[in-house]
Amino acid sequence: MFMDPTGRTNASEAGFHLARNGAGTLLVRLAGSWTIAEGIPSTAEIAREIESDPRIRRVIFDTENLQSWDSSLLTFLVKLLELCRGADVEAVRDGLPAGARRLITLATAVPEEKGARRAAGTETFLSRIGAGTIGILSGGTETLSFIGESFLAFLRLLRGKARFRRCDLTLLIQDCGAQALPIVSLISVLVGLILAFVGAIQLRLFGAQIYVADLVGIGMAREMGAMMTAIIMAGRTGAAFAAQLGTMQVNEEIDALRTLGISPIDFLVLPRMIALVLMLPLLCLYANLMGILGGAMVGVGMLDLSVVQYFNETRDAIRLTDFMAGLFKSGVFGILIALSGCLRGMQCGRSSSAVGLAATSAVVTGIVAIVVADAVLTVIYDLLGI
């Protein structure tokens, strides 16, 4: 006795008809071509049928009108079999295509490993806050121990016991120094130009154009020169350090150093730190010069000052202490950039996305550290009257 409930008539479309074959048996007639491109029919109708009639104890299949099938049929069947098992209904697989039968056997052969499945996205808000806090705290201790180890390595360097390759250091110095000149030139000239331009508009109101030279000179020497080179180098070199060390972490190269008894801090971090601490003040000095040059362009070009006038005014305005204040800052920034770049590189996980993350986080950490240190140093300078 057949009961054809609905009219899915299109033969090529994937679908099924439900029919009763005797009182306790549900016949599922699969028809059409079941391809993944067409989507997967829902098992809800069958679930309802089984639920509504407790007499159903068996599900059998008929595939006479089934044209072709792929994973869409398998997914449907696996879900259906699970449903049957849950409702304690016997599913007779004999009516299914032989290939599908074998694949289903394969898919259900290895039971799901208990405890392996991880809850996806069910973490509560509170537990996420907790995990975040623990993460921050353990990150803090990691950072502190890294800084401590770097300091010890620095002491070893002073005692002449640190081990790294001199040629690595030379290469790094070249990379952190000479090769950064073009970008530092461009940015510093423009910063000097902007400073002068903004100042000029205000100072012209009072007829005090000549003080643009003071403004640009002091601004560059004390603050902007160090700050801008540091930010450029954090983006350029800090990220490069993190990516280099991160990749070495991924390739087990850092493990290889450790097991040889060579401290990666000595061998990798120390030369990078030395290179930056040596080169950043030099770059800063160069940036100061370029910034003043930029200011002079505005002064001479827009404010009708003569080059000599501008030069003399600048020379009178800037004291040596102003330069020293800026250079000291840039030395501190150099340490911070090298530390944050190397720290993130050493913390890097063992995947390619972790390397990207390390580079990003090196730049962010570097810039935050620079700005915070700049604020602190400015306050200290003020207290000391420098």
Place this chain on the structure above:
Amino acid sequence: MSGLDREVHIEVQDLTMAYGSFVIQRDLNFKVRRGDVFIIMGGSGCGKSTLLRHMVGLKEPARGKVYYEGVDFWSVEVKEREAMMRRFGILYQSGALWSSMTLAENIALPLEEYTDLSPSEVREVVSLKLSLVGLAGFEEFYPSEISGGMRKRAGLARAMALDPDILFFDEPSAGLDPISARRLDDLILELRESLGSTIVVVTHELASIFAIGTNSVFLDSETKTMIAGGDPRELLETSHDPKVRSFLTRDAPEERSD
């Protein structure tokens, strides 16, 4: 059993390995005798490489001890442990050559660090090591310029730079064709014969296991401990454990009756 009279070189006692609270393997106990080719085997993901990391000093055990010639490896001072690690040579899974240095510089680094050889002597030793692994003439190549098999051999040359007492291999034949894998196995045997070093190999390649292994430990990921140990060829004949048998005979595990 061969070699029971030889002294114990490495001993692992009650070792438990864990990442945080997640235990990988527990209660590992085995001894490696001098001159053994000791195989750490087991299915993928059972903790073979992690065991190696514990033995070479990259990861501290959650519990238990590792002894080298009776010295407790994890409780000595860092300096002393580093000195012990210098007696190890390690071939990492991917070779782990320092990618910014040439092959010659890679092999020269440990020599420059730990010996007083002059630069020209270092160069000679480097050439010797490279020719031992069949890479003579590749001194000035960078790791990225040579094939995977060559990188492994170069890694082996670096591992041998300081004439280590113990050579550790992490899946030496992974990613190699059967012939290169066989050549590497031959090389391992040759090294043991000629240098008399103890060799510890992590692998799941059956051909290698039977060709070179003289002693072994079998890690099981389900019970999270070792379920067998000893000469792999004897294990094949005498072990009744279905997991060990099916691993060593490459059979599908016997169907569990549900």
